[in-house]
Structures are given as structure tokens and as C-alpha cells.
Amino acid sequence: FSIKYSPIGSNLEEFRMEAFFLASPTGEYLIEKHLCGFIDRSICDNFWEQVAQADNDPKQLRPLIPIPNTQNRFICHVNRHGLVYMGIVSSEFPPLWCIEFLQRVDTVLNDYFTPISASKIKEYFVLVYQIVDEMLDYGASNLTEPNGLRELINPPSTVGTLLGSRTVASTLPESILSNTPWRKKNVRYTQNEIFLDFVESIHAIVDRNGITTYSTVSGEAHANCKLSGFPDVCLSFQNPGIIDDTAFHPCVRYSRFTNEKVVSFVPPDGRFVLMKYRVLSPMSLPIYVRPEFTFGKDSGTIAIQVSPRNTQGHPLENVVIEIPFPPEVASVSLTASQGPFKFDSIKKIGRWEIGKLVIERTASLNGQVTLSAETDVRPTLTAQFRVAMLGSSGLKINSLDVGHERYKPYKGMRFLTRSGSVQIRT
Numbered sequence: 001f002s003i004k005y006s007p008i009g010s011n012l013e014e015f016r017m018e019a020f021f022l023a024s025p026t027g028e029y030l031i032e033k034h035l036c037g038f039i040d041r042s043i044c045d046n047f048w049e050q051v052a053q054a055d056n057d058p059k060q061l062r063p064l065i066p067i068p069n070t071q072n073r074f075i076c077h078v079n080r081h082g083l084v085y086m087g088i089v090s091s092e093f094p095p096l097w098c099i100e101f102l103q104r105v106d107t108v109l110n111d112y113f114t115p116i117s118a119s120k121i122k123e124y125f126v127l128v129y130q131i132v133d134e135m136l137d138y139g140a141s142n143l144t145e146p147n148g149l150r151e152l153i154n155p156p157s158t159v160g161t162l163l164g165s166r167t168v169a170s171t172l173p174e175s176i177l178s179n180t181p182w183r184k185k186n187v188r189y190t191q192n193e194i195f196l197d198f199v200e201s202i203h204a205i206v207d208r209n210g211i212t213t214y215s216t217v218s219g220e221a222h223a224n225c226k227l228s229g230f231p232d233v234c235l236s237f238q239n240p241g242i243i244d245d246t247a248f249h250p251c252v253r254y255s256r257f258t259n260e261k262v263v264s265f266v267p268p269d270g271r272f273v274l275m276k277y278r279v280l281s282p283m284s285l286p287i288y289v290r291p292e293f294t295f296g297k298d299s300g301t302i303a304i305q306v307s308p309r310n311t312q313g314h315p316l317e318n319v320v321i322e323i324p325f326p327p328e329v330a331s332v333s334l335t336a337s338q339g340p341f342k343f344d345s346i347k348k349i350g351r352w353e354i355g356k357l358v359i360e361r362t363a364s365l366n367g368q369v370t371l372s373a374e375t376d377v378r379p380t381l382t383a384q385f386r387v388a389m390l391g392s393s394g395l396k397i398n399s400l401d402v403g404h405e406r407y408k409p410y411k412g413m414r415f416l417t418r419s420g421s422v423q424i425r426t
Helices: 041-053 095-112 118-123 125-135 146-152 158-163 254-260
Strands: 019-023 029-034 064-066 073-080 083-090 193-206 212-226 232-237 245-248 262-265 270-279 287-295 299-308 316-324 329-336 341-344 349-357 363-371 380-388 397-403 410-425
Touching (some): 029 118, 029 125, 083 095, 095 125, 118 125, 262 270, 329 341, 329 349
Parallel strands (some): 193 410
Antiparallel strands (some): 019 083, 073 083, 232 397, 316 349
């Protein structure tokens, strides 16, 4: 499927959130906003009970949780930056709308108070409430563009706090009323430049024979735009046919991408995510892992080799191999040729932090384990890594053109490959 990332809240009568809560992972409520009548915070008690059962980690729960003993109400939640964003919705409410909105609230707050935290929420409580109030009007999303919000609500500053200046603008910004609310008016830079970072995450499953049985790449194009005036930017690809799924920032002209396969847009000022995409075609992993596990009655042997592969000469960085051992493993004695190896005897998880691996370099982990009972369980390893200046999807950039302005800006593009969920079965 292909999704257009459009401004949320286009149908205000149909899509409404009944209540909004912002809390810490321990259950301390920081912000609450009642939109369609008062809803007591006790409605979230079942959610916190499930969090406690999941080792106090909300990320382990489903994003949409039914609320018992209510009229088809649900809790939609997002956990980011050590904060829990919750929305109370009804059964007729599109859950993806709510998830996207909660993620947008976190993005905006992190843009205002980098890095966002519970202490920042308490310190700037009034300002945070004003931001949420502008973003959520009677249960429907209103103004969600960071640039428009910054023009309407001033970010916190030391000078403004000392002078007691107003945080909300006395007049409505012109950009909010225009067809491009994401673009500020009269932007001027002495040096005009635009940079694009394509960050691609690999998700793959490798069987015990070293054959990749499943692989996909999800990518994001992060833009940093510092262009004067009202530029029109066009990004084209050499092989746009390999892109399967797309999601765009509202500034992108979706009809032109559908017809011509080019990304044409009037960019916001500053940093933003231009597009998200997915490539389903088979690819070669930049890492090779060869595990060998042999378990007997009371002991076993382990030998793991890790090396770079298909990296176009670029080294692997931040390489980490995690090994979930069977519960029958009592102790381990493993020696690594590179990087430390740590074993958590309670959770039965081994973590091998290899670090950087250059071309034609192989790291190995060898040793024995002691078993309390015989087992036939073969663990599934997970690999973490990153490769700079490498695009694993094979997507090629053709050109990045800036029009409607006389200046010639500096343009830069680069790729970064990192691991998503990479599993190696033994």
C-alpha cells in the first residue's frame, strides 16, 4: 500500500479524542486534558496494571488496549523519551490517527525542550499545556506543524523568563493561514544549503545454514533545510521502482510522485522528516554471522564468527551480538577475540560488544557452557550494527534541484545503514 502523510485531523467531526494524558513510566501524571467531558484518570488503571505485568516496560504492550467495563473505549499509547503519551478513544476512532498524533506531540515537545523529560514538563508546565491546547482542539488535531507552533508560541528562553515576556503571539502568524503552513515567511540565510540523510534499517532473518530467508529495508529521509525565500525543491531517483511503500511530509506533492516518481516540495525551514519508505526486494546483509552451538548432557561448546560483508569497503560500527541462552545454562566461560563479553546469569542473556570491524577482519567468540539439565533449545541470536555511507536498499539518487530562487545553494546527501531486527537462527 502507499500512504500519503497528510495533515492529521482533516475530518474534525469524525475523529475525536476524548482525553489526553502525559505521564512518566512510573505512573506519575504530568499533563491531562479532558476534551469531551471529564474522564477520571482512574480509567488508565488497567493500563498501568498491564505495564507492571510487563516488567514496567510500556513498549512491550500493544499500542491499543481495551478498557474494561466501559462503552467500547480504548487506550492508545506511545512511549518515547521516557514519557508515556495516552489518548482515550472510542471504538469508532481510527487507531493509527491517534498513534500518529501522539508521536507528533512528542516530536513537537522534543523540538521545544530538547531533550524532553519529565523534569522539563514540570518546569514549563504552562508552556507545555499551551502547546497541547493548540495541537488538540476539542478532541481534534488543530495545528501540528512545528514551524507554525513556534511562530504562535515562543520557545522557552532565559531572557524571556527573566523579563516575563509573553509566550503566545498577539497576532495570528501569516504562515498558518497560507497554503503552506509548514513554511515560515521571509526566511533569510547568508549561506543557503540543504542536506538529506537517508537512514535505512535492515530487518532480516538468517537460517542456520547462513541463508537469508527474509529481508526488508525501511528508510527515512531526514532533511535539514536552510534556504532563503520560497524555494521549490525536486528530488529524483535513478531507480524509483524499487520503492514499495511510501509516507510523505505534508509538503510533498503526492500526485506528482504518483505520476512521475519524483519528490517535489516546498520545504519547511530547519529539520524535518521528508519521507519514509520501504523496500521489499532481496538484499545482501552487510554482516556475516556464523554460529555453532553444541549441547550435551551437562555441558556444551559455542563458536561464533562475525565479519563484514558487502559493505563496499566501509567498516561495520557499533557491532553487538546478543545471545539468549536456554534456562538450563548455569554458567558460561567464553573468550572473545575482540570486545568484551558479558553474561547476565539472571536473565540468561549474553552480550558481546565487538565495536568496529574493518574489512577482512573476523571477530570470534569461543568457549564452553555448563548445563544444569539437558536441553535441545537452540538460541536465536540478534545482531546490531551500523555502516556509514552505505545504502542497503540499493536506492540511487539522480538529482536534487532547487528552483524559484536565483541563488545556488550547497547540497549534500548521504546514506546510513543500521540494523533493525536482524535474527540469526542456530
